[in-house]
Amino acid sequence: MRLEMKKFYTKKLKNFPLNKTVFSLIAGLGISTFWSQGNFTGNIESTFQYLNNDPIINALQPPTKGLVNSYMNVFYTHGGFKAGMRVESYLPRIQGYPNRFDGTGLGYRYVGYSNDKVDVTLGHFYEQFGNGLALRTYEDRALGYDNVLDGVRIIFKPFSGLQIKGVYGKQRLSFTEGRVVNSEGIVRALDGEFHVNETFKKRLATFPVDVILGASFVSKYQKDDDDALILPENVGAYGGRVKLQYKNFTLDGEYIQKEQDPSLDNAKIYNFGHAAVANFGYSKKGLGFSFSAKSVDNMSYRSDRNKELQDAFINFLPALNKTHTYNLVATLYPYATQPLGEVAYQADFIYTLKKGSKLGGKYGTTLGINASTTYRPIQHTSGINLSDSSRVTYETRLFDKSDSLYWRDINFSITRKLNKKLLLILSYFNITINNDVAKVSNDATGIISSHIGVVEASYKINAKHNVRMELQGMFVNKLPNGNINDKGNWATALIEYTVAPSYFISFINQYNYGNPDVDKRVNYPNITCGYIHESTRVMLSYGRQRAGLFCVGGVCRFVPANNGLTLSFTQSF
Amino acid sequence: MKRLLTLVLISCTFYVMGQHSAADSASNKKVPSVLLNDINGKSFNTSELGFTGPVVISFWATWCAPCKKELMAIHELYEDWQTETGVNLVAVSIDDEKTKRDVITYANGKGWDYTVLLDPNGDFKRSMGVNNVPHTFLLDKNGNIVYTHNNYAPGDEEILYQEIKKLSVE
Numbered sequence: 243m244r245l246e247m248k249k250f251y252t253k254k255l256k257n258f259p260l261n262k263t264v265f266s267l268i269a270g271l272g273i274s275t276f277w278s279q280g281n282f283t284g285n286i287e288s289t290f291q292y293l294n295n296d297p298i299i300n301a302l303q304p305p306t307k308g309l310v311n312s313y314m315n316v317f318y319t320h321g322g323f324k325a326g327m328r329v330e331s332y333l334p335r336i337q338g339y340p341n342r343f344d345g346t347g348l349g350y351r352y353v354g355y356s357n358d359k360v361d362v363t364l365g366h367f368y369e370q371f372g373n374g375l376a377l378r379t380y381e382d383r384a385l386g387y388d389n390v391l392d393g394v395r396i397i398f399k400p401f402s403g404l405q406i407k408g409v410y411g412k413q414r415l416s417f418t419e420g421r422v423v424n425s426e427g428i429v430r431a432l433d434g435e436f437h438v439n440e441t442f443k444k445r446l447a448t449f450p451v452d453v454i455l456g457a458s459f460v461s462k463y464q465k466d467d468d469d470a471l472i473l474p475e476n477v478g479a480y481g482g483r484v485k486l487q488y489k490n491f492t493l494d495g496e497y498i499q500k501e502q503d504p505s506l507d508n509a510k511i512y513n514f515g516h517a518a519v520a521n522f523g524y525s526k527k528g529l530g531f532s533f534s535a536k537s538v539d540n541m542s543y544r545s546d547r548n549k550e551l552q553d554a555f556i557n558f559l560p561a562l563n564k565t566h567t568y569n570l571v572a573t574l575y576p577y578a579t580q581p582l583g584e585v586a587y588q589a590d591f592i593y594t595l596k597k598g599s600k601l602g603g604k605y606g607t608t609l610g611i612n613a614s615t616t617y618r619p620i621q622h623t624s625g626i627n628l629s630d631s632s633r634v635t636y637e638t639r640l641f642d643k644s645d646s647l648y649w650r651d652i653n654f655s656i657t658r659k660l661n662k663k664l665l666l667i668l669s670y671f672n673i674t675i676n677n678d679v680a681k682v683s684n685d686a687t688g689i690i691s692s693h694i695g696v697v698e699a700s701y702k703i704n705a706k707h708n709v710r711m712e713l714q715g716m717f718v719n720k721l722p723n724g725n726i727n728d729k730g731n732w733a734t735a736l737i738e739y740t741v742a743p744s745y746f747i748s749f750i751n752q753y754n755y756g757n758p759d760v761d762k763r764v765n766y767p768n769i770t771c772g773y774i775h776e777s778t779r780v781m782l783s784y785g786r787q788r789a790g791l792f793c794v795g796g797v798c799r800f801v802p803a804n805n806g807l808t809l810s811f812t813q814s815f
Numbered sequence: 816m817k818r819l820l821t822l823v824l825i826s827c828t829f830y831v832m833g834q835h836s837a838a839d840s841a842s843n844k845k846v847p848s849v850l851l852n853d854i855n856g857k858s859f860n861t862s863e864l865g866f867t868g869p870v871v872i873s874f875w876a877t878w879c880a881p882c883k884k885e886l887m888a889i890h891e892l893y894e895d896w897q898t899e900t901g902v903n904l905v906a907v908s909i910d911d912e913k914t915k916r917d918v919i920t921y922a923n924g925k926g927w928d929y930t931v932l933l934d935p936n937g938d939f940k941r942s943m944g945v946n947n948v949p950h951t952f953l954l955d956k957n958g959n960i961v962y963t964h965n966n967y968a969p970g971d972e973e974i975l976y977q978e979i980k981k982l983s984v985e
Contacts, residue, residue, distance in 0.1 A: 281844065281845050281847065282844075283844070283847060283942060283943060283944045284944045285944035285945070285946050287946050315941070315944065317847070317941075317942055317944070319847055319848070368936055368937070368938065368941070369936070370912075370935065370936040373912050374911075374912050374935075374936075378912075378936065380911070380936055380937060381937070381941075437856075437858070440858070452855075452856050454856060485856065487855065487856050492919070521916050523916065523919060523920060525919055525920055525923035525924065526923060527923060527926045528923075528924065528925075528926045529923070529924060530919065530920030530921060530922075530923045530924030531920065532916055532917070532919075532920045534916055558911075558912060560911065560912040560913035561913060562913075564877075564878075564914070564917065565877070565878035565913060565914050566878070567878055567879070567880045590916075590917055590920050591920075591924075592920055592921055592924030592925070593924060594924060594925055594926050605891070608924070608925065610924075665884075700884075700969065702969050702970070705970050705973060706970040707970070708968060708969040708970060740968030740969065740970075741968070742968040742969065742970030742971045742973075742974060743964060743966070743968065743970070743971050743974045746966075746968060774964070774965060774966040776962070776963050776964055776965070777944075777950070777963040777964070777965045778965070779946075779965050779966065812946040812947065812965070813946075814943070814944035814945060814946060814950070814963065814965065815944060
């Protein structure tokens with residue numbers, strides 16, 4: 243009977259010319275109903291450059307003349323189901339990107355499911371444990387940085403206040419011919435975080451201190467590829483963290499220890515490594531203060547021991563200093579953590595004088611003071627036999643600092659709104675950087691010390707029109723022998739005109755008037771205009787540009803040095 | 816293969832049609848669910864922020880001068896905005912570990928009354944499709960995204976307020 247039915251239907255359907263279409267229609271309707279019920283978000287970014295030759299600033303015209311980077315993210319959620327992907331394209335890559343980025347293809351994709359207790363992701367995922375000292379995967383597109391993990395992640399919340407994460411995967415290293423290339427090693431990791439007050443909500447209802455505890459364990463596997471040494475193939479990094487909050491006070495810290503990890507970075511030594519951060523803060527309305535300390539030794543932790551620079555990092559070691567926004571301060575002497583070792587301190591203070599007070603004026607005034615220093619740690623070698631087979635080359639302790647300075651930054655600023663139309667910001671920065679360790683320039687020797695002053699004024703012409711200007715001066719101290727250090731003094735002027743909510747135009751010029759080489763006393767002029775409609779932005783700029791954090795027309799991003807035309811389009815949906 | 820292609824095409828057509836009818840009735844785009852902590856350690860689910868009126872979500876960072884100007888400008892008007900429309904502002908900081916510790920210092924030092932959330936690894940930023948900051952979203956009382964703006968120029972806060980007022984009239 244059943245067989246007959248089947249025969250009948252097969253026959254019937256075969257004779258029915260639209261069978262495929264009907265099938266497709268029904269399936270299509272089903273699928274589309276499913277998709278249209280969920281939530282789509284995402285964005286598009288496309289940047290095109292046409293570059294000129296400009297040997298004075300070391301900008302070269304690429305053979306293709308034009309360069310274009312494009313990205314589109316699409317994320318979908320429906321109930322507990324989620325999926326997402328990113329298509330990226332480098333035809334060829336814009337300047338400043340790693341030279342192995344090329345082609346068009348899928349750079350990121352995942353599927354997953356989550357409910358109140360579990361969250362599972364298969365495919366690519368970004369993750370951070372605690373402060374990131376043991377594990378952090380993230381994308382910083384402006385820098386061309388992406389160390390995303392590809393594998394599986396499970397987040398488990400057995401009860402309120404406790405969260406356990408498990409991850410297993412390989413890291414993205416590169417994007418070649420339209421395909422993601424992973425780094426060699428496998429990364430396995432486990433993290434637990436326990437918010438005590440949330441779990442014991444009733445019992446601790448009146449307890450004044452908020453307590454969060456956490457612990458991480460990360461392990462990487464990479465085959466021993468060395469003929470001479472026996473390398474550890476499994477290398478662990480583990481530690482704990484605590485965060486306490488009492489009224490207006492916060493205190494938090496994390497300590498991570500890394501096992502023996504001979505690598506290209508550390509010249510294949512067999513020392514253990516560590517990273518520790520501690521932070522104390524006090525703040526109330528109108529006043530904020532924080533003090534932070536950091537100790538790092540032999541803490542470059544990569545999923546491929548033979549990589550260097552920014553490649554295949556499993557962990558994240560942030561520099562302990564303020565990220566500045568003014569062009570000269572941000573771009574000329576930036577500092578990044580030395581993963582082989584440093585001891586750093588930072589203090590930050592901000593105070594708002596009350597509106598209507600004698601000093602505060604009608605609209606209030608804000609004062610900000612910030613200072614940070616970084617030193618080389620002491621490496622004790624007494625009692626160490628360098629010729630023995632241990633390959634342990636020194637000993638060091640937490641916060642064991644020497645007098646050798648890597649970095650110092652002392653800065654303050656005053657922000658005051660004088661009346662309804664005029665806003666004034668005055669800032670001063672004193673920046674010292676050790677160019678022998680944290681190399682920022684090929685022209686400098688030893689310690690570069692500089693003073694920078696900035697005046698910014700913003701004038702509101704009417705409800706929609708506004709004009710803003712900046713004047714910046716950088717004065718580099720001379721070397722003990724009387725010679726000018728690095729590129730000498732700089733001056734920058736910026737003027738920006740905005741029409742809310744849709745248009746802006748700005749002109750900036752940086753002038754290296756103090757360069758010891760007269761031929762290199764160059765101007766860096768740049769004109770930018772843009773159009774914004776809701777979440778669509780189109781921006782066109784032409785001129786010379788120094789590398790660094792560049793803010794214009796309301797948005798900040800990192801850009802490399804170039805000379806030419808840049809057209810960028812961004813859209814969110 | 817051909818059948819698969821037809822299938823994809825047809826489902827796309829249906830999807831686009833579905834979107835159109837949805838767009839006609841009102842924007843049905845919601846905020847995705849991401850778990851974030853505020854500067855006091857309290858946990859928030861971004862899809863259930865727990866406010867009754869309209870909500871402004873503003874992505875910012877301590878290193879972004881225009882973002883800070885936007886939040887400073889709104890700060891001066893915030894009390895009036897709240898009494899007149901019942902709006903709440905959620906300032907989502909995308910500062911990573913390098914500058915995350917400065918967020919509480921800055922937000923309190925400025926005397927802000929906003930809910931300040933921390934998104935140090937960009938999970939919420941990514942899921943909201945944010946390319947760069949400042950990026951501001953306005954949500955109606957049902958959590959639908961009704962207005963967005965990816966910039967700040969002085970005067971933008973007034974245009975945002977007009978949009979908020981439209982919601983409180985409805």
